[in-house]
Amino acid sequence: MKLLLKAVTIASAIVATPVLAESWTLAPEGSHLAYGTIKKNTVGEVNSFTSLSGHVSPGGKAEIEINLSSVETNIDIRNERMIEHVFRKVGTASLTAEFDMDEVSTLSVGETTTVDAEAILSLAGSDVAFDAEMFVARLSETSVLVSTNDMVFISTEDAGVNAGVDKLMELADLPGITRTVPVTARLIFNMDDKKAEAAPxxxxxxxxxxxxxxxxxxxxxxxxxxxxxxxxxxxxxxxxxxxxxxxxxxxxxxxxxxxxxxxxxxxxxxxxxxxxxxxxxxxxxxxxxxxxxxxxxxxxxxxxxxxxxxxxx
Ligand code: HEC
Structure with missing residues (x-):
């Protein structure tokens, strides 16, 4: 997300090095997206998705695909139930977020900052908009870490998975699963095409x-x-x-x-x-x-x- 000068040959007498930013690709190995639920008012559980992919455009628009079938609850039968009753119809979910590039572009290696992101979670044909404060750390010239700075709450009703949660409660004979889930994310992005010369x-x-x-x-x-x-x-x-x-x-x-x-x-x-x-x-x-x-x-x-x-x- 750092703005870089990319040399573009333009047959022009004036300086021909337009400022174009780099694009970034999500590194699945280092990335993690988790959400929490509380059942019966007492038992807290953390589930995560193991398959994520995505990229960030030069302008700071992030698009992340979440493969909902990759849900990991640490219990096989629960994974199956979650997939069958909650996530199957939904398939994949996508998260789009827009970052304020001015903040990120000036980070040097080792520096951190927080940026406000306006995000939209799209699943089951509905869009849930939310604001999230993200913590950004420049890990190296070619990689950045982006994580949620606080928990982000998503309503299962807005997310279109309420009926699935009802079914799950019935199956598991659970009196209550919360309908607002806290979500945290840790995302690592690598620069797509490293340019030797970085200039502001x-x-x-x-x-x-x-x-x-x-x-x-x-x-x-x-x-x-x-x-x-x-x-x-x-x-x-x-x-x-x-x-x-x-x-x-x-x-x-x-x-x-x-x-x-x-x-x-x-x-x-x-x-x-x-x-x-x-x-x-x-x-x-x-x-x-x-x-x-x-x-x-x-x-x-x-x-x-x-x-x-x-x-x-
Ligand atoms: C047919 C209408 C039209 C013509 C002709 C046109 N533009 Fe534009 N221009 C637009 C629109 C609409 C936008 C905003 C685009 C957007 O939001 O995607 C824009 C955006 C721009 C921007 C970006 C402005 C900003 O605030 O970032 C610049 C610079 C620009 N035009 C320059 C020019 C110049 C110079 C010419 C003539 C050589 C020109 N345009 C001809 C309609 C036009």
């Missing part, structure tokens, strides 16, 4: 790096102006591009961004804008800007020079 995202544009022609850029901007205004907070089809250089992608107040752009997590610099404007869909897959991009490097350079001049002026 440049927070401010280097004016000297842009040699574009502001006047020519103003003309190019006609292609954008149907959807973008330069006045602050003036959002139309697209967000206002006031002060866009140096701003974090997808964060202008009052504009409803698509999730992919909102989670992109990069700062708009001449480099990241060059990558985005030359291939909007390829750079931020799933974003909703209905624009194919600018084909000519010169146009890109010039429109960035114009945006930069407007940002500063």
């Amino acid at each position: 995202a440049a927070p401010v544009a280097v004016a000297a790096a842009v040699e574009g022609d502001v006047k020519a850029g103003k003309k190019v901007f006609r292609k954008c102006s149907a959807c973008h205004k330069l006045e602050q907070d003036r959002h139309t089809v697209g967000p206002s591009l006031h002060g866009i250089i140096g701003a974090t992608a997808g964060q202008a107040d009052g504009f409803r961004y698509s999730a992919p752009l909102q989670n992109f997590g990069v700062v708009w610099t001449p480099e990241t804008l060059t990558a985005f404007l030359s291939d909007p869909k390829g750079t931020v897959p799933g974003n909703k800007m209905q624009f194919r991009g600018l084909k000519k490097d010169e146009d890109i350079r010039n429109v960035i020079a114009y945006l930069q001049a407007e940002s500063q002026g």
